[in-house]
Amino acid sequence: MTTLTAPLGAPRSASARPPALLMREVTKTYDGAHTVLDRVSLEVQRGTFLAVMGPSGSGKSTLLHCAAGLDDPTSGEVHVGGHRISGLGETKRTLLRRNRIGFVFQSYNLLPSLTVEENLTLPLRQSGAAADRTWLRHLVERVGLADLLDRRPAELSGGQQQRAAIARSLAARPDVVFADEPTGALDLDTAAGVLDLLRELVDEWEQTVVMVTHDPAAAARAHAACVVADGRIDSYLPNPDAAELARRLTALGRR
Numbered sequence: 001m002t003t004l005t006a007p008l009g010a011p012r013s014a015s016a017r018p019p020a021l022l023m024r025e026v027t028k029t030y031d032g033a034h035t036v037l038d039r040v041s042l043e044v045q046r047g048t049f050l051a052v053m054g055p056s057g058s059g060k061s062t063l064l065h066c067a068a069g070l071d072d073p074t075s076g077e078v079h080v081g082g083h084r085i086s087g088l089g090e091t092k093r094t095l096l097r098r099n100r101i102g103f104v105f106q107s108y109n110l111l112p113s114l115t116v117e118e119n120l121t122l123p124l125r126q127s128g129a130a131a132d133r134t135w136l137r138h139l140v141e142r143v144g145l146a147d148l149l150d151r152r153p154a155e156l157s158g159g160q161q162q163r164a165a166i167a168r169s170l171a172a173r174p175d176v177v178f179a180d181e182p183t184g185a186l187d188l189d190t191a192a193g194v195l196d197l198l199r200e201l202v203d204e205w206e207q208t209v210v211m212v213t214h215d216p217a218a219a220a221r222a223h224a225a226c227v228v229a230d231g232r233i234d235s236y237l238p239n240p241d242a243a244e245l246a247r248r249l250t251a252l253g254r255r
């Protein structure tokens with residue numbers, strides 16, 4: 001099993017708690033024959049920033065969808081914060097997803113008619129959870145949006161919109177945030193700022209982020225990277241280096 005332990009410097013007091021994400025022998029097959037994920041096992045401890053890389057078509061999105069309860073594996077188990085999210089049926093899976101998982105997408109996915117503040121609290125309202133005002137205030141200050149809460153997404157830059165999406169993903173204090181190419185639509189400097197923010201939120205607040213990316217430089221901001229190839233975890237690199245990741249991806253592309 002690929003195991004991520006708490007990063008250097010992270011408090012070990014969390015070790016008694018279940019991992020943020022546990023995938024056990026997860027297989028996803030389409031049409032009964034096409035195996036897209038092949039017995040993937042992965043354990044991500046709280047307070048970890050994990051990057052998922054791999055060639056196009058290797059199974060990264062499928063892994064993310066199964067891990068995040070957007071799709072159900074054909075076999076195997078997925079647990080989020082100690083709660084099984086696989087094999088539950090759509091209604092229970094949706095509830096767990098709402099309460100325990102945050103999402104950040106390349107295209108931000110903010111609702112254009114709502115203000116930043118309304119966007120941030122929308123998932124809480126949808127799940128019926130009470131808003132923790134103190135936490136939300138810390139969050140908007142930390143992501144640099146405290147003065148922009150009344151604006152609509154179209155009145156923000158791309159980087160500000162992604163910061164709003166990151167704050168939204170953390171509003172309910174999820175067990176894990178899944179980020180799908182979160183910097184794909186941003187210029188280099190803005191992307192670096194968003195990656196720094198994600199890393200800092202993980203390090204300072206013991207959040208957990210699993211990020212799919214094609215960019216080795218983005219993956220190098222994570223505590224660890226796993227490289228997916230042909231539906232399996234080909235390699236796992238703690239403290240990943242962008243040049244080494246790029247070499248591995250090139251080599252996989254040549255196979």
Ligand SMILES: Nc1ncnc2c1ncn2[C@@H]1O[C@H](COP(=O)(O)OP(=O)(O)OP(=O)(O)O)[C@@H](O)[C@H]1O
Pocket residue numbers: 030034036054055056057058059060061062063
């Ligand atoms: N709903 C589906 N039905 C059938 N095959 C699918 C389905 N979704 C994905 N696949 C196949 O699964 C394989 C892996 O796809 P996936 O999207 O997980 O790869 P990826 O690594 O995320 O690729 P990319 O980097 O290009 O986004 C591909 O061969 C794809 O065609």
